[in-house]
Amino acid sequence: MKHCDLSLYLVLDPVLCGGAEGMVDTARIAAQHGVTVVQLRAPQWKKRQWLDTAQALKAALDPLGVPLIINDQIDVALAVDAAGVHLGQADLPPAVARRLLGPDKLIGLSTSNAVQLAQAPLDLIDYLGVGPVYPTGTKADASPVIGLPQFASLMAARTLPAVGIGGIQAGGAAAVIQAGADGVAVVSAICGQPDIAGAVRALRQEIEGARP
Amino acid sequence: MKHCDLSLYLVLDPVLCGGAEGMVDTARIAAQHGVTVVQLRAPQWKKRQWLDTAQALKAALDPLGVPLIINDQIDVALAVDAAGVHLGQADLPPAVARRLLGPDKLIGLSTSNAVQLAQAPLDLIDYLGVGPVYPTGTKADASPVIGLPQFASLMAARTLPAVGIGGIQAGGAAAVIQAGADGVAVVSAICGQPDIAGAVRALRQEIEGARP
Numbered sequence: 001m002k003h004c005d006l007s008l009y010l011v012l013d014p015v016l017c018g019g020a021e022g023m024v025d026t027a028r029i030a031a032q033h034g035v036t037v038v039q040l041r042a043p044q045w046k047k048r049q050w051l052d053t054a055q056a057l058k059a060a061l062d063p064l065g066v067p068l069i070i071n072d073q074i075d076v077a078l079a080v081d082a083a084g085v086h087l088g089q090a091d092l093p094p095a096v097a098r099r100l101l102g103p104d105k106l107i108g109l110s111t112s113n114a115v116q117l118a119q120a121p122l123d124l125i126d127y128l129g130v131g132p133v134y135p136t137g138t139k140a141d142a143s144p145v146i147g148l149p150q151f152a153s154l155m156a157a158r159t160l161p162a163v164g165i166g167g168i169q170a171g172g173a174a175a176v177i178q179a180g181a182d183g184v185a186v187v188s189a190i191c192g193q194p195d196i197a198g199a200v201r202a203l204r205q206e207i208e209g210a211r212p
Numbered sequence: 213m214k215h216c217d218l219s220l221y222l223v224l225d226p227v228l229c230g231g232a233e234g235m236v237d238t239a240r241i242a243a244q245h246g247v248t249v250v251q252l253r254a255p256q257w258k259k260r261q262w263l264d265t266a267q268a269l270k271a272a273l274d275p276l277g278v279p280l281i282i283n284d285q286i287d288v289a290l291a292v293d294a295a296g297v298h299l300g301q302a303d304l305p306p307a308v309a310r311r312l313l314g315p316d317k318l319i320g321l322s323t324s325n326a327v328q329l330a331q332a333p334l335d336l337i338d339y340l341g342v343g344p345v346y347p348t349g350t351k352a353d354a355s356p357v358i359g360l361p362q363f364a365s366l367m368a369a370r371t372l373p374a375v376g377i378g379g380i381q382a383g384g385a386a387a388v389i390q391a392g393a394d395g396v397a398v399v400s401a402i403c404g405q406p407d408i409a410g411a412v413r414a415l416r417q418e419i420e421g422a423r424p
Contacts, residue, residue, distance in 0.1 A: 046302035047284060072259060074287035079308045090258035096291045 002106050002126050004067060004083075005036040006163045006183035008204050011071075012057075013138050014042045016192035020053040023191075027057050030190055031066040033197045034204035036183070039086055041071035054080040069108065074100050084108065086129065089116060094124040110165075112143035117154055129185060130154055132166020133176055138187040142166065148179055155180030173203055174210035183207065214296075214318050214338050216279060217248040218375045218395035220416050223283075224269075225350055226254045228404035232265040235403075239269050242402055243278040245409040246416035248395070251298055253283035266292040281320065286312050296320065298341065301328060306336040322377075324355035329366055341397060342366055344378020345388055350399040354378065360391055367392030385415055386422035395419065 010030050017023040027038045038061055040054055050073055058068050058080050067083030070076050072091045077084065084106025085097055092100075097107050107125045111117045112132070120128060132142050133151050146154070151164060164176035165185035173184045184207060193199040222242050229235040239250045250273055252266055262285055270280050270292050279295030282288050284303045289296065296318025297309055309319050322341045323329045332340060344354050345363050358366070363376060376388035377397035385396045396419060405411040 046300075047304045048302045051304055051308065075285065075290075075304060075312060078287075078312055079304060088258075090260045092259045092263055092287060092291060096263065100287060100290055 002084075002104065004106055004127060004161070006127060006161055007036045007207055008034055008200070009037040009039065009163050009165075009183055009185035010035045010190050011039045011041050011165070011185055011187045013187050013191045014045070016138070016188055018192075020049065020056070023053060024056045024060055026191055026196055028060040028064075029196045030200045031061055031064045033200040035066065035190070035200055037067055037069060039069040039071055039185075041086075043072070047073065047076060050076045051079055054082060058082065067106065069106060077101065077105070084126070086110070094121050098124045111154075112146065114154060114157065117158055120160070122160060125160065127182075128158055128160050128162040129165045130158070130162050130181070131164055131185075133164045134167030134169075134172060136167040136187075139166075148175055151176070151181075152179035170199065170202055170206065173206045177207055177210035178212075214316065216295075216318055216339060216373070218339060218373055219248045219419055220246055220412070221249040221251065221375050221377075221395055221397035222247045222402050223251045223253050223377070223397055223399045225399050225403045226257070228350070228400055230404075232261065232268070235265060236268045236272055238403055238408055240272040240276075241408045242412045243273055243276045245412040247278065247402070247412055249279055249281060251281040251283055251397075253298075255284070259285065259288060262288045263291055266294060270294065279318065281318060289313065289317070296338070298322070306333050310336045323366075324358065326366060326369065329370055332372070334372060337372065339394075340370055340372050340374040341377045342370070342374050342393070343376055343397075345376045346379030346381075346384060348379040348399075351378075360387055363388070363393075364391035382411065382414055382418065385418045389419055389422035390424075 012023045017026045061068050069084050069086050070082045071086050086108040088110045108127045109125045110129045132145050135145050161182045163183045163185045164181040168184045168186050169189045176184045224235045229238045273280050281296050281298050282294045283298050298320040300322045319337045320339045321337045344357050347357050373394045375395045375397045376393040380396045380398050381401045388396045
């Protein structure tokens with residue numbers, strides 16, 4: 001399995017970041033101040049814009065040693081030699097992704113309940129995204145909210161590295177770590193914040209302070 | 213360059229065909245009666261549905277010797293070993309597609325005017341889709357209508373095999389061939405027609421009758 005520090009996982013939102021340029025600026029500042037993974041997610045975009053933005057993000061993140069994960073679009077990930085992809089349950093299956101990407105790329109899988117967790121192909125993927133932990137406004141097709149008690153039981157059951165995702169804001173990250181997650185994935189807790197560096201540092205401090 | 217008979221090129225529409233199953237049925241009947249290429253195009257779909265439908269289409273078309281082209285999604289084309297991809301101007305560039313697909317897959321490119329035609333990378337692609345020839349209702353983000361006189365001048369200028377596309381119905385195909393196209397691409401002239409076999413045979417007859 002490929003190692004990846006999942007502590008603070010930023011999922012970029014095109015609207016909250018004010019477009020592609022804002023996404024690259026947000027990612028750069030966030031990676032300089034403690035974000036450990038960056039995911040490009042822009043379901044409304046055409047692929048030319050995915051490609052251009054992924055290339056710009058990779059150029060910004062590679063010197064900082066922060067991996068770039070591409071949501072869903074395996075062709076874009078291949079085109080820019082991204083660190084990996086993140087797949088939802090309705091995206092291409094992990095077996096197809098692994099075949100196309102080869103053994104060295106990260107593959108993450110979104111799971112929202114115990115059944116999806118049990119069905120996750122452990123030999124094909126590298127980490128899990130589990131959520132939504134809290135209610136979220138940044139994903140139109142989000143699954144039902146899990147809540148912290150159920151999230152903790154999913155964390156106890158999983159055997160792969162996992163991040164909690166969904167509505168995690170400053171002040172809500174510590175409980176996710178205490179529930180057993182390796183890290184937290186955030187969107188609006190960083191994207192669109194007036195002080196991105198400060199927001200990242202505070203989140204990272206909250207996460208590290210909550211470790212067992 | 214890979215050879216491909218472009219005479220009658222069917223672009224499947226999920227709504228007009230009544231969903232994935234209807235697309236596969238439409239493609240099978242159409243291929244049995246004279247369609248020479250089938251393209252899967254479903255911009256609203258998630259990739260799992262793309263994959264499942266592409267696999268079903270390939271299983272239906274391979275025995276008939278009719279190539280399956282995947283619109284836009286190079287990862288899906290790779291996953292099912294499709295005959296090739298069709299790219300719009302805002303999709304991944306032909307150079308990226310060629311690198312990901314290798315030398316043996318077909319790559320088509322949509323062009324809507326003389327500038328796009330002049331910029332098409334002739335060494336990287338196998339055919340052109342040129343349109344919309346007529347007004348069309350099946351593509352929300354279609355370019356301005358070209359019209360037959362301008363279409364004929366684009367046909368005279370191009371050096372690659374080309375199909376006309378956009379609003380081509382029975383009775384309108386002959387003029388497209390007479391304007392210089394190698395074939396016609398249709399959507400609603402086949403998808404959703406009460407007699408698909410008859411519609412295909414009539415179109416094919418119209419096309420062959422219009423050849424110089």
